Amino acid sequence: MGNVKINALQMFCLIVLFDLGTSIVVSYGSEAKQDAWLAILLGGFFGGTLIFIIYSSLYRLYPTLSLILYTQKILGKWIGGLLGVVFIIYLIHGAARDIRDYGDLLTSSMFIETPIFIIHVMMILTMIYVLRLGIEVLGRVAELSIVIIFALGIMGVISVLLSNKVAINQLFPIMEHGLRGVLSDSFPPLFVVPWGEMLAFTFILPYLNNPHSVMKVGLSAILFSTITLSFTNMLNISVLGVDVYTRSNFALYETIRRVSLIEFIERLDPIVLLTLIIGDFFKVGIFFYAAVIGTADLFKVKNHKILIFPIGIIILLASLTVAGNFAEHVKIGGEFLPSNVHIPISVIIPFLLLVVALIRKRYSSSRF
Template sequence: MLEHGKIDGKQAIFLMLSVVLPTAILTIPAGIVRTARQDAWLSVMAATLAVLLIAWLVVSLSLRFPGKTLCEYAEEILGKTLGKIVCLLYIWLFFLYAGSGAVRQFSFFLVTAMMPETPIEVFSITVVAVAAYAVRNGLEVLCRFNQLFLPVTGLLAIVFFLSTIEMKPARLLPVFDAGLLPIVKGTVMPTMLMGEIVLLAMIIPYLNKPEEAQRIAILSALFNGFVLTASTLEALLIFGPDLAAHWIFPTFNAVRVISIANFLERLESVIVAFWVLGGFVKVGVFYYVAVLGSAQCLNLKDYRPLVLPVGVILVSFSSFMHGENIVDMIYYISQIQVPFMLIVFEVGIPLLLLIIALVRGKGGQSS
């Protein structure tokens, strides 16, 4: 096996939180409020239910092939050539694309929020370099690092309470103003972003108790949904649907309004600094699965020689594939990336694989 480390259930859940939340918490509120307006929080809740289905799909597929990652069982189900093609599709169009998207988003955000005069590449290279150090040391280290800093980021939840004074429940009314359709439309984007937990398909073989996978997937989907609903609600309660849709990063702006005793104010730089730690993990996980998948696809004995080249690809993808500026990027995410990712990689291929596996009778015990 390429990876010798084992992770426990708690670490896997934490990892899935860091995969989804760091970027989603920034982009989701504005994106949904634009379509679903003051009912955006209902969209996120509905999306959580949809993600539970995705989680169930991916985990039951993985459990049919114990000890194998997505790249390995795709070959077993579809045969060598087709399997490798599916594997490469996942690596290039999902892991690397979404990973570089995360890099780009972070870099954009840091440039916008903290250091507008610094070239954006400085940030993307630094983020990828730090992630590369973790990836080189394997999944176990990545998970431990995540576990180390997550409590710190958890403290950021306090910020939510610090801004309650600005909140007005009336801003959520009227409910169902435009009927059900905008809410359903608003569901698509959060489903896709939370659906990134399909990465579990690459990680389940390294759980010390793989039979817990179903529980892990459900818990992480629920927790992600909870946090995102809360942050959408926060943006709505503070700014109302008009203003929230106007901001690019409403969650970030929500922090700006905090002012307590003329001392606790302008906390945003501190928040950003801590939240960057989550970004390292998010990029790290995508980076890791890309490296691991490539090594399995190429039948290598060690994935470490691939860390540097894949890192270079991540940086260059982040510079060329995600638009010129942040507005472009948000547009790409909501208009192009969402349907493509969601339909093809998060639902389509796994569902297809599961059906073919069932028809051809591949895989061991079905759960």
């Protein structure tokens, strides 16, 4: 990884911004209805932490290698290479879907007359510029951006609370069908999204300047993100009500649109749009950079920067073709991807890699 390094705080900021991404704006957890906030807590505390423990354990075994390199080391060149292709496609697909979320909200709210292609191109060109500067620049920008996004969040929360739109009774009854009902409604989506998508960080962790801090940094970031997402959706439900919340594509946007403090303080939805832009920028950026590093590792490209532009073009084209319309996009993301893509690729395969790596390590040590 050369001399390029990022510190623990920058890694924390990157993970938080990645986890919030578009999840903070959409109706995240709506499957659990008024218990969405609770389902998010359970998903983050159990699903998120377990998944990151798997990733960080692999990182500790191979602290200087990316996911693709240690997959080849564990399973051999050919099987590891085939899985490497799967991982790269997964990363590109993740970036494309998040750009689509970003483009659909902007073209349905502020830039109604602007073609979605233009919105996507602007995002990709910005990402190409930043990623060519390096991961350390992205890390430094993350430190500033997280301050901005939470300043916007505090402003939004205060505005909602002062608007007298909050009705706590909308959150009841809690666990109407028991804990089993909450789990059945929210598994697997809330246990693997966005947590399983952190597979992208298996390409970023080798840049951490203090490998021993990886578990502390990762788990604290996940817990922080979980609480933030849970509180945000609790607020959304208490303002919108369960019916509107579950039918809304962008719940936070709908919540903020209802805020009107006094005659000249209204239309605060730019807060949500800026939050989405910042969060999506980092989520797409991490997916994008991980795909570049993964491709460079798989095909032994010494200068990964030459891959940034072509992979950017692939992500751009994929973002426009990933679904026929936004309804299809949401359906695929909520019903198909969690069970059929996220769990196999971001949970089962890494877990099996860890098991095989530990067995091989124990076997090799017992021989000496």
